[in-house]
Amino acid sequence: MATLEWVAYQSEGHLNTIKMIVTEIKEIDYLDCIPQNPLQLMWLNSLGGMDTWVFSRHQEFSASVSDVDQFEPVVNYLQIANSNQKVLNKELLVVVNLGYEQLNTQQVIGISGVLSSALVYAGVGNYFVQVIVKDGSYKIFDTGESKHKLEFDIILPKQYTSSL
Amino acid sequence: MSFLITRKPEKLFASSVKFSRWTALANPYLFELTRTDYGVNSTGIRPAYHPTKPTVRTTGDPVTVPIFVLAGDRIYVNSGVYQGIYTVFSVTNEYIVLDTPYIGVGGTGWVNLVDRLQNFKAYIKIYDGVTNVLIDELRLSPDSTGLLIADVSGILRKQLNTTADPTQSTINKANKGISGSFRIGYGATWLYVSEEITTDVTSPEVIVKEKYYWLSAAKQIDGDIASGMSGIGQNLKEFVPKNLASSEAKFLTMFEKPTYFDGFPFFLSFIYDEDFDGITLERHQQDADINGVDVGAETSTTLIVSQKHYVNNMILRAPNAGTKIIKAWLEDGPAETDGYIGVGGIPIGGASKYN
Numbered sequence: 001m002a003t004l005e006w007v008a009y010q011s012e013g014h015l016n017t018i019k020m021i022v023t024e025i026k027e028i029d030y031l032d033c034i035p036q037n038p039l040q041l042m043w044l045n046s047l048g049g050m051d052t053w054v055f056s057r058h059q060e061f062s063a064s065v066s067d068v069d070q071f072e073p074v075v076n077y078l079q080i081a082n083s084n085q086k087v088l089n090k091e092l093l094v095v096v097n098l099g100y101e102q103l104n105t106q107q108v109i110g111i112s113g114v115l116s117s118a119l120v121y122a123g124v125g126n127y128f129v130q131v132i133v134k135d136g137s138y139k140i141f142d143t144g145e146s147k148h149k150l151e152f153d154i155i156l157p158k159q160y161t162s163s164l
Numbered sequence: 165m166s167f168l169i170t171r172k173p174e175k176l177f178a179s180s181v182k183f184s185r186w187t188a189l190a191n192p193y194l195f196e197l198t199r200t201d202y203g204v205n206s207t208g209i210r211p212a213y214h215p216t217k218p219t220v221r222t223t224g225d226p227v228t229v230p231i232f233v234l235a236g237d238r239i240y241v242n243s244g245v246y247q248g249i250y251t252v253f254s255v256t257n258e259y260i261v262l263d264t265p266y267i268g269v270g271g272t273g274w275v276n277l278v279d280r281l282q283n284f285k286a287y288i289k290i291y292d293g294v295t296n297v298l299i300d301e302l303r304l305s306p307d308s309t310g311l312l313i314a315d316v317s318g319i320l321r322k323q324l325n326t327t328a329d330p331t332q333s334t335i336n337k338a339n340k341g342i343s344g345s346f347r348i349g350y351g352a353t354w355l356y357v358s359e360e361i362t363t364d365v366t367s368p369e370v371i372v373k374e375k376y377y378w379l380s381a382a383k384q385i386d387g388d389i390a391s392g393m394s395g396i397g398q399n400l401k402e403f404v405p406k407n408l409a410s411s412e413a414k415f416l417t418m419f420e421k422p423t424y425f426d427g428f429p430f431f432l433s434f435i436y437d438e439d440f441d442g443i444t445l446e447r448h449q450q451d452a453d454i455n456g457v458d459v460g461a462e463t464s465t466t467l468i469v470s471q472k473h474y475v476n477n478m479i480l481r482a483p484n485a486g487t488k489i490i491k492a493w494l495e496d497g498p499a500e501t502d503g504y505i506g507v508g509g510i511p512i513g514g515a516s517k518y519n
Contacts, residue, residue: 019495022405022445023413023434028490030451030483032426040428042330047403048188048342048381048475049416049433050328054425110419119326123428128330 039098040123041131041154045113053111055098064093092159095134096122099151108141108148115152122154129157167286167352167367171196173376173397180408184401185374186435189324190382191398193317195348197286199310200274202258207243207270213259218246218267220260222275232358233260238278240309244270249278249308276310284354286312290319293345293375293473299323313396320346320378328477330429335447336467338436338474342380345473348372375438379475381416406439407496416475424480424490431477432492438473444497445469447478451487460484469500 035056042052069088075081103111114120115138121128134153141148173194174183187193203223210219220241233239237252239260245268253263260275288302300319306312325341349371356363383398405413416433424430436445445467451459463481483490 019446019497020407020409020411021448021493021495022407022411023415023494025491025493026415026417026432027421028430028432028480028492029421029423030426030487030490031423032483032487034427035425038425038428040425042328042429042431044326044328044342044380045416045418046190046382046384047400047416047418047433048339048379050330050339050431050477051417051419051422052425052428052430053423054428106420107423110417110422113418119328121328121330123330 038123039096041098041114042121042123042128043114043117044119045117051110051113053100053114055100062095062097064095066091089163090161092161094156094159095153096156097151097153099149101147101149103141103148103150104146105141105148108150111150112138112140120154122156124156131156165202165281165367166200167350168198168200168370169195169348169350169372170198171396172372172374173399174374175399175401177401177406177408178410180406180410182406182408182439183374184399184404184406184437186377186379186400186404186437188381188383188398188400189317189320189378190380191317192315193320193376193378194397195288195314195316195350196396197288197306197312197314197350198274199276199284199306199312199352201277201281201310202275204241204243204270204273204275206272207241207246207262209266210259213256214253214261216266217253218262218264218270220246220262220270220275222258222260232280232356233277234359237280240276240278241270242273242275242309244268244273246270246273247309274310278308280357282355282357284352286314286350286352287369288314288316289349289369290316291347291349291371292323293347293377296347299346316346316348317378320344323378324380326380332429332431332477332479334468334479335465336436336471336476336478338471338476339433340474343378343435343475345375345377347375375473377435377438377473379435400435404435404437405445405494406437407443413494424483429479431479433475433477434494436467436472436474436476440469440472440496442500444500446495446497447480448493448495449481450491451484452489452491453486454488456489459486464495464497466497467494 035054038054038056040054045051068091120131122131131154138152173187174185176183205221207218207220213219233252233255235252235254238249240249251263253261286304290299323344327341349369351367351369353366356365403414405411446464448464450462453459
């Protein structure tokens with residue numbers, strides 16, 4: 001067979017007619033009902049892949065507000081002054097408490113990977129923002145139970161605030 | 165005189181000549197190098213040189229005979245029961261008598277000239293696996309036995325750029341910020357001290373032809389002796405697909421059974437290895453209902469080959485109605501080509517096929 005014909009023969013896949021499965025066969029649960037009030041997290045797991053979960057319950061939004069800087073202005077006339085302390089800037093962090101119940105053990109192990117991930121995205125509307133899992137101590141699961149509950153906090157990107 | 169890599173961060177697949185060269189970057193990325201000034205055939209009593217003291221027979225060739233040691237020099241010997249730094253009693257061509265009591269026969273090994281070759285330093289260069297641009301260089305000294313364990317993970321971590329694209333719409337996409345490849349080059353410098361002169365010597369750089377791969381992953385202490393002790397470092401062999409019938413590479417997920425929520429992005433991540441250069445990979449998918457009964461036919465879709473040599477994120481096709489379980493896997497596909505080539509025709513993008 002001429003070289004060119006041989007290449008053509010190869011290109012048609014004749015040398016690879018017995019195809020091989022080269023990975024595990026992965027089973028994936030498919031949930032076709034959209035969770036109520038969903039918030040999706042996607043994170044870089046410790047194997048270097050991306051894992052995801054859509055949380056549907058126990059979302060509690062809270063804001064952590066703190067003063068970045070304050071100063072005391074010089075008060076020349078106490079008679080007409082209305083303050084002796086000024087705030088230059090405020091910091092606003094939005095913390096979301098996420099939880100999920102009725103998880104089986106492999107699910108809770110998979111989701112717990114988010115707690116130690118350095119790269120976590122949260123789906124907000126039609127786009128993703130990078131978020132941080134709040135420092136803390138979280139219960140993962142109890143071997144005496146078949147179903148588990150996982151709850152933790154994430155911090156959304158810091159809100160920009162106006163300043164003086 | 166040689167300075168060679170003696171253990172590499174790679175693991176062999178059974179019944180093949182294929183290696184996994186992927187290592188988790190959160191762990192040390194190690195190469196073992198060994199300085200060997202002269203090889204040793206054996207050590208024992210050789211009455212022609214000394215009746216009671218052990219004589220080392222080196223593998224000095226005609227170029228290096230007599231070898232560069234003198235009586236009174238200190239040398240490191242690795243020859244069976246003789247392990248350590250000894251003083252040379254006498255030298256005759258390639259035979260070195262050690263000034264130490266005879267304790268038995270010593271086997272093959274090596275000798276390093278502690279006094280004659282001083283200030284021995286290895287240089288290890290790391291090149292980008294795609295551009296061949298030098299990333300950085302390490303300079304390290306072997307220990308007294310000539311052994312050097314070099315950890316290049318610190319250099320490679322400079323390449324990390326942890327981003328991903330959660331909105332990916334193509335079937336597969338390389339995650340280049342968290343994976344990549346490199347080549348290693350190495351050599352050594354030392355000071356050769358003779359009776360007359362002192363000379364700076366630099367050995368030519370040796371560039372290892374294989375590419376090595378890193379991934380922003382962390383392996384844990386697991387006591388899994390069955391995975392084998394070959395190579396060095398934290399290899400990701402169990403996650404590396406190969407074009408082998410026995411390949412059962414795992415996907416890069418912490419879920420035993422991940423969940424795909426309808427309407428939300430979902431990925432299966434995998435290592436797209438160099439073993440599929442020239443061969444396509446296909447995503448296969450079979451949907452099933454709650455009882456595990458097939459819903460629709462198995463489908464296959466060819467992956468984008470330009471994304472290989474990185475960790476890839478792969479999306480799934482939209483499941484058929486009634487699906488509750490999706491089975492997904494990868495199979496090797498036809499040879500990588502951009503079209504049918506007729507006799508006398510010119511292949512599209514297939515120039516390399518003629519090489």
